[in-house]
Amino acid sequence: MIIPLLVTACSGPLSILDPAGTAAAETAPLWWGMFGFFTLVLFAVVLAFVYAVRRTPRSHTEPGPDTSESDTPQLQRQHQVWIVGGGIVLPVATIVTLLVFGIPAGNRMAGVGIDPDQALHIEVTGYQWWWEVRYPNLSLTLRDEVHIPAGVPVRLHLTSADVIHSFWVPRIGQKLDMIPGHVNELLLQADAPGIYPGVCAEFCGLAHAHMKFSLHVHSPEDFAAWQTAQQPGAAE
Amino acid sequence: MNDFQQPDQNRHDRDQELHRGLMAIWSNLPGWGSLSAVNHTTVGVRFMVTGAVFFLIGGVLAMLMRSQLALPDNTLIDAALYNQLFTMHGTVMMFLFAIPVLEGLGIYMVPKMTGTRDLLFPRIGAFGYYCYLFGGIIIMYSLFAGIAPDAGWFMYTPLSDAEFSPGRGSDFWLLGITFVEISAVSAGVELTVSILRGRAPGMTLTRMPIFCWSILAMSLMIVFGFPPLILASILLELERAASMPFFNVAAGGDPLLWQHLFWLFGHPEVYIIYLPAAGVVSTLIPVFARRPLVGYGWVVFSIVLMAFISFAIWAHHMFTVGIPVAAQAFFSIASMLVAIPTGIQVFSWLATLWSGRVVFALPMLWIFGFLVIFVCGGLTGVMLALVPFNWQVHDTHFVVAHMHYVLVGGMFFPMMAGLYYWLPLFSGRMPSENLGRWGFWLTFGGFNMTFLLMHLTGLLGMPRRVYTYESGLGWDWLNLLSSVGGFVMAAGIAVIIIDIAMHFRFGRKAPQNPWQADTLEWALEAPPPPYNFISIPSVSSRHPLWDNRNLAQEIAAGEHAMADFEHGRREVPYTSGLDARPQSIVHLPGNSWIPLQAATVMAVLCICLLTRWYLLAAVTAVISGVMLLRWSCFNGAHPQSAPVNDKRADDLQLHSRTLDGPGIRGMKVTIMADATLYLCLLFGWIYFWISPDRPLPDQMPLDVSVMVACSLFVLLANLSYLTAVRRAKAGMGTGLEYRLWLTCAFGLLHCISLAWILVFSPLQFTTLTHDALIMFAILYLMFHSVLALFLTLIQIQRYRAGYVSELLPYEFLVLAPWWIYTTVIAWSVLIIFAGLPMLWPIG
Numbered sequence A: 001m002i003i004p005l006l007v008t009a010c011s012g013p014l015s016i017l018d019p020a021g022t023a024a025a026e027t028a029p030l031w032w033g034m035f036g037f038f039t040l041v042l043f044a045v046v047l048a049f050v051y052a053v054r055r056t057p058r059s060h061t062e063p064g065p066d067t068s069e070s071d072t073p074q075l076q077r078q079h080q081v082w083i084v085g086g087g088i089v090l091p092v093a094t095i096v097t098l099l100v101f102g103i104p105a106g107n108r109m110a111g112v113g114i115d116p117d118q119a120l121h122i123e124v125t126g127y128q129w130w131w132e133v134r135y136p137n138l139s140l141t142l143r144d145e146v147h148i149p150a151g152v153p154v155r156l157h158l159t160s161a162d163v164i165h166s167f168w169v170p171r172i173g174q175k176l177d178m179i180p181g182h183v184n185e186l187l188l189q190a191d192a193p194g195i196y197p198g199v200c201a202e203f204c205g206l207a208h209a210h211m212k213f214s215l216h217v218h219s220p221e222d223f224a225a226w227q228t229a230q231q232p233g234a235a236e
Numbered sequence B: 001m002n003d004f005q006q007p008d009q010n011r012h013d014r015d016q017e018l019h020r021g022l023m024a025i026w027s028n029l030p031g032w033g034s035l036s037a038v039n040h041t042t043v044g045v046r047f048m049v050t051g052a053v054f055f056l057i058g059g060v061l062a063m064l065m066r067s068q069l070a071l072p073d074n075t076l077i078d079a080a081l082y083n084q085l086f087t088m089h090g091t092v093m094m095f096l097f098a099i100p101v102l103e104g105l106g107i108y109m110v111p112k113m114t115g116t117r118d119l120l121f122p123r124i125g126a127f128g129y130y131c132y133l134f135g136g137i138i139i140m141y142s143l144f145a146g147i148a149p150d151a152g153w154f155m156y157t158p159l160s161d162a163e164f165s166p167g168r169g170s171d172f173w174l175l176g177i178t179f180v181e182i183s184a185v186s187a188g189v190e191l192t193v194s195i196l197r198g199r200a201p202g203m204t205l206t207r208m209p210i211f212c213w214s215i216l217a218m219s220l221m222i223v224f225g226f227p228p229l230i231l232a233s234i235l236l237e238l239e240r241a242a243s244m245p246f247f248n249v250a251a252g253g254d255p256l257l258w259q260h261l262f263w264l265f266g267h268p269e270v271y272i273i274y275l276p277a278a279g280v281v282s283t284l285i286p287v288f289a290r291r292p293l294v295g296y297g298w299v300v301f302s303i304v305l306m307a308f309i310s311f312a313i314w315a316h317h318m319f320t321v322g323i324p325v326a327a328q329a330f331f332s333i334a335s336m337l338v339a340i341p342t343g344i345q346v347f348s349w350l351a352t353l354w355s356g357r358v359v360f361a362l363p364m365l366w367i368f369g370f371l372v373i374f375v376c377g378g379l380t381g382v383m384l385a386l387v388p389f390n391w392q393v394h395d396t397h398f399v400v401a402h403m404h405y406v407l408v409g410g411m412f413f414p415m416m417a418g419l420y421y422w423l424p425l426f427s428g429r430m431p432s433e434n435l436g437r438w439g440f441w442l443t444f445g446g447f448n449m450t451f452l453l454m455h456l457t458g459l460l461g462m463p464r465r466v467y468t469y470e471s472g473l474g475w476d477w478l479n480l481l482s483s484v485g486g487f488v489m490a491a492g493i494a495v496i497i498i499d500i501a502m503h504f505r506f507g508r509k510a511p512q513n514p515w516q517a518d519t520l521e522w523a524l525e526a527p528p529p530p531y532n533f534i535s536i537p538s539v540s541s542r543h544p545l546w547d548n549r550n551l552a553q554e555i556a557a558g559e560h561a562m563a564d565f566e567h568g569r570r571e572v573p574y575t576s577g578l579d580a581r582p583q584s585i586v587h588l589p590g591n592s593w594i595p596l597q598a599a600t601v602m603a604v605l606c607i608c609l610l611t612r613w614y615l616l617a618a619v620t621a622v623i624s625g626v627m628l629l630r631w632s633c634f635n636g637a638h639p640q641s642a643p644v645n646d647k648r649a650d651d652l653q654l655h656s657r658t659l660d661g662p663g664i665r666g667m668k669v670t671i672m673a674d675a676t677l678y679l680c681l682l683f684g685w686i687y688f689w690i691s692p693d694r695p696l697p698d699q700m701p702l703d704v705s706v707m708v709a710c711s712l713f714v715l716l717a718n719l720s721y722l723t724a725v726r727r728a729k730a731g732m733g734t735g736l737e738y739r740l741w742l743t744c745a746f747g748l749l750h751c752i753s754l755a756w757i758l759v760f761s762p763l764q765f766t767t768l769t770h771d772a773l774i775m776f777a778i779l780y781l782m783f784h785s786v787l788a789l790f791l792t793l794i795q796i797q798r799y800r801a802g803y804v805s806e807l808l809p810y811e812f813l814v815l816a817p818w819w820i821y822t823t824v825i826a827w828s829v830l831i832i833f834a835g836l837p838m839l840w841p842i843g
């Protein structure tokens, strides 16, 4: 019963837990893994605290400590175990595990190994508060709409004409900032046709909340048809 | 006053006499005169109370935001106002609440814990307070006038520059915050020097309470962490007001430079906030477990480690700006490593509780809240350090949730624990148990309701800093519940305020040392008298009050050191850094109007810059310069205030009669902050040179031969000053004044040649970043040279008046590091700003 509830609670048009692209599909499991493990850690620490406090409580009025007796060697060893175990072994093991999963996922998301020249090339420029989308090969310019084929990587060149914006389609993949004077490259690949909303993720002034766009993912055939329809010669 | 009389009855006559004598020396002036107070207890309380007021203001702003976000497509607040609200909320909470309250706690507590009577620069503390107060008022004014900054608390350019924020909002932020930062840095310098050199005899570094370690770490981090932001703010304000393009792309600047400088400050900032709060936790847990902290050495090590790591991970706020993959990996791993020192602290607390027997009083409840919330925030922090995950959730409400878990959990909850813990010391009364528990559970429950759910809001894709959202994205119920939780938390805070207010009237009278703590502040009577200790104990362990249960009585009976007042001076011990051997006695200044006057003039200067009345600003700048220089002339160094070779019973001399003292240390720490600022400027310069395709001038704008001459002059000035110092130290009075004049002459030649460069170099500083950076470097050097010149002139005057001489060379020594530093900058400007472009031929 819990699981379907979780699934509905976690889906949504902008949910990163409801992936529809290769990059977003990398991060959702990372989240669930970390969520599960860290919940355990949190509970363990809190339980240890509560138990330690409740174990042999002392009343207010009892006299204070007698520092003349120092900790027994056995107790000192125990302390060492606490600190080294919880303060060094636990974090190091966690970090190593995270990196083992995280680094390859990051590389795949960044598109390491994909030949960028193969991919469809789109240039997106942020303006206050809209998106200019250019297809250099098609000499085509759109506003607030990006069209791509499903199942193949596309290469987006992101920059800004005024302030910093950030290009983000949560269900497809990671966000990347659009910074004046810089061109950032983002590789995205959507799984299936559909319309996916995108938002500006970097605060950019008055209408930042309304700076949206939509990513239209077509099947390869539909995309080819769409391309020809957009050619200057094509009938309206 | 009544409070002081009750314990007086059972005092012996000598106690009474000591108490009255010390009160006469240490008390603030009555009535309005208390504005001239410099005493650390007064200044510390002022910092904390003012900070609490700003917390409430920031909280009201948060409630307004939560009201707007409660429903989709809400029209309660429009975008323009919402943007001001979140910018001001973040700014107020970080700069006007968190940092000042922690500094205030440090200022209030450190002398009491280290067994002394005051910090070593009392007037600086008071000056810092007024800068903070006036800066805060100036910033708040902008909100009430409806022209508040609205580009977010990290003020990213270009959004915050003159083109995209043409109003005065960003100026309020840049100038107001810089003004407030003066206060932070001055408190940082004051606390660093006082902790290192002002402890009671015998309190070696390894016997110092953990709280003082964490305040020391905080202070040093302020000294190194704030200069990047001060520099960045000055540069951005110059870009806005004087069109010097430091971040403007067309002129060769880069908006990312702002981000680097901001987070070079901003990341250490969050540890500046966390470390003292963790110090409070490390203080309370052993007291309530009634046993020494487990792993004292480990905890000190982890504090130091954390302070270092925090300077190497700033770019984890910039994973989505497109920095190189290798850099992302470095910053990611470095950020995760913070889990190690944090883990050490958490587990040493657990081990302490585990091997003690715990009294579960109200402060411990807040420690429980801290642990739950902070550990959770720390864990989401590790998640955020994982780059691929960060790419998704950066700038969403997930981050808003995370940062409130660490800020509220890591700072607000420990501060509340500390508040309830130290309340009996402050007021002499015990806090209530019942109402206090209500306050805790409402705050704790409300907090988690607001922010735990907000993680999911972020995962469902809600970006931060949006004033509204449409329905149907799955965010509606989450936001509504978050808003309800926010109001529950507000109710909890209201209960706490009522509780604290009532305790002043109805609280049970506190016995001495009610929690049976081990640290020296509990040897004081409550509320603490302005002189703290009647006699200064000498410390022989980490737990002075556990080892000697009569210590409080002995101190009050004047059985320890410095129980004299006949000299009429505010005196505190000056001890060596590591092992706290007594070295001399610092004669502190008493009540003074100079801090208030200087801060007032600087506030006027800030307002003139805001209104862009530059002529008036120049006049005020000169006046404030004069006031600050005059400041240094009022101290007790004159031989008439105490004979030069006054042998005391304890064989110690006044510090101004020796070759070491707080002034020298303070100067060195100040120069460390100053040098950090300069290093950040160099970072900006090198960043410029490694950026691709930057526009360059056709020819090198600086005349190198004049630059070389200029640097030689300052070197000669420096050498002649150092010779004067050396001769004075060796007791040779002849030719001293002549050498000082020679220093001034060379210094003047240096300043003239600098002015020549400034006036005659063809610097296109409004169109090229390259030239704007050079211009700034020269102005920076000029500031130091002119100041060195004036300070030397003052030394000549002081020499003639008898304050300084071959018998009293102390003040000469204070100035020496400043000359050396000025010389170093002059040569580095020559080599790096004039020389580097020649290696990299222009054109």
Ligand code: HEM
Pocket (backbone or CB within 6 Å): B059, B062, B063, B065, B066, B086, B087, B089, B090, B091, B093, B094, B098, B152, B153, B154, B400, B404, B407, B408, B411, B412, B450, B464, B465, B466, B486, B489
């Ligand atoms: C009292 C309960 C609090 C509530 C209900 C609250 C609520 C909020 C809200 C709604 C935002 C705006 C999020 C956005 O749109 O991006 C925000 C931002 C922020 N809050 Fe709080 N907050 C609280 C306490 C605090 C405290 C105690 C601190 C610091 C010590 C703090 C520091 C910040 C910061 C730094 C920001 C970011 C501002 C920005 O984006 O420019 N908050 N808070």
Ligand SMILES: [Cu+2]
Pocket (backbone or CB within 6 Å): A164, A165, A166, A200, A201, A202, A203, A204, A205, A208, A209, A211
């Ligand atoms: Cu935006």
Ligand SMILES: [Cu+2]
Pocket (backbone or CB within 6 Å): B266, B267, B270, B313, B314, B316, B317
């Ligand atoms: Cu950070």
